[in-house]
Amino acid sequence: MAKVDALHPWKEAPLGCVISEAGNARKFKTGDWRSKIRPLTDQEKCIKCGMCWIFCPEMAYTLRTDGFYDWSSEYCKGCGICARECPKEAIQMIAEEE
C-alpha cells in the first residue's frame, strides 16, 4: 500500500489532524487500490479535448506538451469514468496483469 511520505510520532502529529499544506493529498498515492483495469487512449481517435482530464475524479490525467493526456498509475483507481465520458470513444479500459 502507498504510504504518506512522513508519518509523525504522536507528539509531532498536527493538532486535530489539521492539514496545513495545500494539496498534500498528492503525496497519498492511492493508485494501488485500483481495480484490475486501466485506461488506454487511442491517439488516432483522441481529439485532445481534455474531457478525461476534466472528469477524472482522482485527477490522474496530466496534460502533455503535445496536447495529449497522460494517465498516472499512482492515482488512477480504474473507475472508467474517462472512458465513459470520452466523446470519441478513444479510451478503452483494459485488463491489468497482477
Next chain:
Amino acid sequence: MAGRKGMEVSIAVSEAVKLANVDVISAYPITPQTHIVEHLSELVADGELTAAFIPVESEHSALSAAVGAAAVGARAYTATASQGLALMHEIMFIASGLRLPMVMTVVNRALSTPINIWNDLSDIMAERDTGWIQLFAINGQEAVDLTLQAFKLAEDPRVLLPVAVNLDGFVLSHVIEPVEIPDQETVDRFLPPYKPGIRLDPENPVSMGAFGSPDVFTEIKKQIDEALIGSQKVASEVWKDFGTIFGRTYKPIESYKTKGAETLLVTMGSISETAMSAVDLMREKGQRVGLIHIRLWRPFPFKEFFQAIREAKVLAVVDRALVPGGAGGPVGLEVKAALFDKQDRPYVAEFIAGLGGRDLTVEIFSEMVAKASRYAKTQKELRYEMIGVREK
C-alpha cells in the same frame, strides 16, 4: 465586587456566559432546553451582549455550528440537556478530535424512555468517552464559576479541548439561589480574549476534519488522550488564578469531614450538598462518616482521589446513571477500577439512586451509609444495588 443576590441558576449561568464575552451562541431553543439560552437570546437581542446567536433546527446542528464557530477562532458556547445531548453525540467526538475549545452547559436530565426529563446523570454519562473535559457543579455559584473557568481551561494552548459544565436539571437549573455575579472588569482580568492557534483563515488556509488513515489515527487519539490527561494540571492553575482573583477555591475532588471518617459517601453534583447535611446529622450521632464529591470527572483525578480516600475503610458510591447489565454505574466502575491495583483498598458499596428525578433525601444517604457499613462487615459480594425500588 458585587454582593450575592437571589437568581435562578440558569439565568446566573447565562450571565456568566455574557461575562465571558462569547462570540457565538448556537442553540436549539425547544425542549429539552433551559432558560440559559433563552436569557442569552434576550441579552443578544437587547444589545447587552455583542454575539451571534444562532437558533438551529436540532442539537446536532447546535453543536455543529459551535464547532464551525470555534474553527474560525470564535469563542463558542452552547447548552443542552437530556435527549438534546444524545443528539449531539456524533459531534461531541468531532469537537474534541478537532481540538476546538468551546464550552457547553449540560443541564443533566434523564434519557427516555419513559419520557421523563427530570434530573439524573444518564445524559452526560453516555457521553463519558467523547474526549471532553467534564466538570460538575454542586450549586449555583459553582455553576457560574465553573462556566468562567471552563473557557480559560478549554482555550489554554496546552489543552485546546471542549469543556462540558454539568449542573443538575431542575434541582439546580430552575431554582433560585444566592449567587455572586462578578463584574466585567474582574472577569476580564481572569479571562483574557481567546487567541486561537490554528484556525480557518483565508490568509493561511488549512483543512480541518480530513480523513486519517490507519497510519495516523492512533497517533491523533493518543494526542487527545494526553491532552485530556494533561488538562488536569492546567485546571489546577486555572483554579489557583480564580482563587486569587475571586477568593473561591476549587479542587478536582472535594472532601467534607473526611478526617477520622471510616465510611465515605462518594457523590457528584447537587446531591453532594444534601449528602453533606446527612453527614452532619450522622456525625452528630457519633458516626464516623464523611464525603468526597468529584468535581473533575474527566480527566479522572486519580491521585487526588487516592489521597482523599486514604483513611477510609468503606466507600458508599452514589451513581445516578445505570449501566444496564454491567458491573456497576459509571462512578462505581471508575472507583473500583482505580482501586483494583491497590493492596489496601476500602470496601466499595455501590448504589444506583436518584434516577429520573427521584428525590435523594438525607434519610436515603444515611440508609446507604448504614448498608455500606453492614455489607463491609461481611465483605458482601455486591455489584450494585438500586435504592428505593418498589418490590410490591
